[in-house]
Amino acid sequence: MKTILATLNAKYIHTSLSIRYLKAYAAPEYEVELAEYTIKDPSMNIVTDLYSKNPEIIGFSCYIWNIEETIKVINMLKKINPSIIIVLGGPEVTYDTKEWMERIPEVDFIIIGEGEQSFKQLLDELHGEENFANVSGIAYRDNDSIQIKPQRNKIDLKTLPSPFRFEEDLPHLSKRVTYIETSRGCPFSCQFCLSSIEVGVRYFDREKIKEDIRFLMDHGAKTIKFVDRTFNISRSYAMEMFQFLIDEHKPGVVFQFEITADIMRPEVIQFLNDNAPKGLFRFEIGVQSTNDTTNELVMRKQNFNKLTRTVTMVKEGQKIDQHLDLIAGLPEEDYHSFKKTFNDVFALRPEELQLGFLKMLRGTGLRLRAADHGYVFMDHSPYEILKNDVLSFEDMIKIKQVEDVLEKYWNDHRMDETIEYLVSHVFETPFDFFQDFGTYWDEKGWTRIGHQLEDLYKHLYEFLLHAKKDELLIVSGFMKYDYLRNQKYKPRKPWWEEIVAKEERSKIYQSILQNPLILGKEFASLQLAEKDLYKHTVLEKLPFNLNHFLKTGTIIEEESFIVVHYDPINLKTTVYSALSGELTTKVG
Structure with a gap:
């Protein structure tokens, strides 16, 4: 039975690690073909391509960013050929599984949770006696009823075959992000995160991971992102991997990690500052909130003083760029509290500050107790909140106005000296600048259109004129300085007279x-x-x-x-x- 594993990635440069693990584990008994698309591809194009491959079984990896588009594809495929067996898996359908089976009658099976063993067992039954009760970790239809078989023991990660040795992937390694995991699970219990549901941390075989990384670099991979929820939970393990990557890296390769900053020891940072080549590593740090009450309510342990120490040490080392995350909409974080959180974190001047909005993910403790905090959220993915008992919808709209200008004017580093002067000398706080500018940006309708570099300068200047700031002459000088020094070629016509x-x-x-x-x-x-x-x-x-x-x-x-x-x-x-x-x- 010809089998395809497919998914719709958020962007072309992304790759799906999950379907590659499933393909590797199913071999050599079963030959599985991979098919990756993006959520922006027209559904008809995806359906046409999948249909042309003449599959008998298609498995889709489902996440909050692709589930709605995936459903459209499934519906069309089943209308064209009802005999195609549709299998879903992934975090989006692992929870509320019965609800998904009822909502999408075109789906024949759902793999629940970790899928390698369950998917292979399902293939065994589809090629054999079709006794699906023998398969653990699946949902299936038995006449008019839905049967759910819970998972058994977790798989031994050290036995998993490599998902990186497929010949068809090699030509694309240099152009796309390669995801790699060295562990599964998380030691923390943050109630907004799916990782809190799995107890404990399990590790892959270290030497196999190192061989995979060597293989990827030898075949042109440039961006390798570790998806471990807390890469540095084990200091000895993190140090071993850091040393390995420093010793073995090839020019132009970048490694990205999600780290927990407040548990990182100063001696580890000093080691990186002393030994890591500039630009080799990039850290992603989830701060989310600096409100202690909020963190307690979501069972998030965080020492912001130690986090600050880590971020500051890394920044002073000038070797590693840092991407810090915030989440608006957490319990008891009202508009003014979030403003403080934003200013607390912006004071660290991370290279990137990501402003996200709480999503009530299926299976998380926060979703299960949503009524406790008066949460109102979208019924469909990504289940983003609309309001809660301390944050009105109007407040959410205001915070959202910050997002676009923060990305364009801080994270993209188009005018660093200008923004630094504005947030330090012209506006009362950084948040006040981004909020006031973001509100003006939204009122002008600039969120809905594209912008050339010159437009960004003109828009900022127009806003400052509107805001009637006394320092406009000095700010315009910084804007000219930033504009001219950040060009590679002589600009034909500057944005100013x-x-x-x-x-x-x-x-x-x-x-x-x-x-x-x-x-x-x-x-x-x-x-x-x-x-x-x-x-x-x-x-x-x-x-x-x-x-x-x-x-x-x-x-x-x-x-x-x-x-x-x-x-x-x-x-x-x-x-x-x-x-x-x-x-x-x-x-x-």
Whole structure:
């Protein structure tokens, strides 16, 4: 019976680890074909492709991001060919299984929980006596009734075959994210997370994992993301893996981890700061909330002081980028409490700050006790909350307005100096800036359209004009500085109206040509001819002393000039600044 394992990923660059484990475990007795799509692919295209493969069995891996689209595909497939056997698995259908079987009559089987053994046992029965009562961890139809067989013992992870050795995957490794797990389970009991349901942590064979990582790197994998819920729960294990990755890594490879920051020991961070190549590792840290009452209600143990120590040490090491997560809508976290949480975490200046919204996942303790906190949430995936007893729908809308501008203006690092000045000197708190700007952004309808880089600068400037901030002249100087220094090529037309008149510009350029040392020895060493000076540089005026700011971080309101050189060969951008004979150089 021809068998296909399929899933709809959120993005093309993502890959499904689960269906690869199922395929590997089913071999060699059963040859299984993989088929991956995205949630943005038209349902008809997916159905057409699957139908063309002439399958007799199709298994779908289901998550909150793909379940609704998957159902559409299943319905169409069954209409075209009712004899196709449809099997579902994954976290979205592991809970409320009977409800799913009733809701989707086209589904023949559901694999409950960890699926490797159950799926292979199901294939045994489908190819044999069809006595499905012999299969543990499945739901199936028996005439007009739905039968559910609970899982038995958990699988020994050390016995699982590698999911990374399929020939068809190798050409795509360099273009997609490769997910890898070294453990399953989580030691914590956070009531909003599915990982809290499985008690204990089980580990894969360390040496097999290392061999898989070597294999992946040898075949071109560039981004390898560990999906362990708490990679550093065992310090000795984490240290062993960190050392291995430092010793064995290949240029251009990045490893991403989910870590629990408040349990990471300073000596581990110091080891990474001393030994890890810059950019090799990336940490994802779930802070979620700094409200102690909230954390207690969701059974989340967190020492924010120790978390701060970890994040600060890592940041000072300048080796590892950090992505910190927040969740809006947790119990007893009202709008003002969430504002404090946001400001507490933003004060750490993570490279990325992810603003998420509570999702009432099936099977979680928080969903089971939703009435205790007055939760109202979506009936369909992703089950995002609409309000609770301390956070109104209006408050949720306001917080959502922060999300888009936070992503575009902080996480994308398009204008770091500008945003730093705004949140430190112009607005009362960082949250106030992102909230006020986000509200204005939403009122303008900018959330619904695409934006060029120049548009982002224009939108921010328009907002600041609207907000009537006294510091607009200084902020506009930072915006010009950020815009020019972050370009690889000389911009054709900046987003602002030119301040330096053509005649003044020509005089300054002539002075530079006559005495290049005005801009320092490094600039003079470029030996730019007049044609190159005009062709590959931009001259702009700033309302503050850039030299003094770069040295001290403080503002003196006196005019300075910057000359930005765009090296067309090395794609290197260098900013030179001059004020009364003083010079500074900053390489970007």
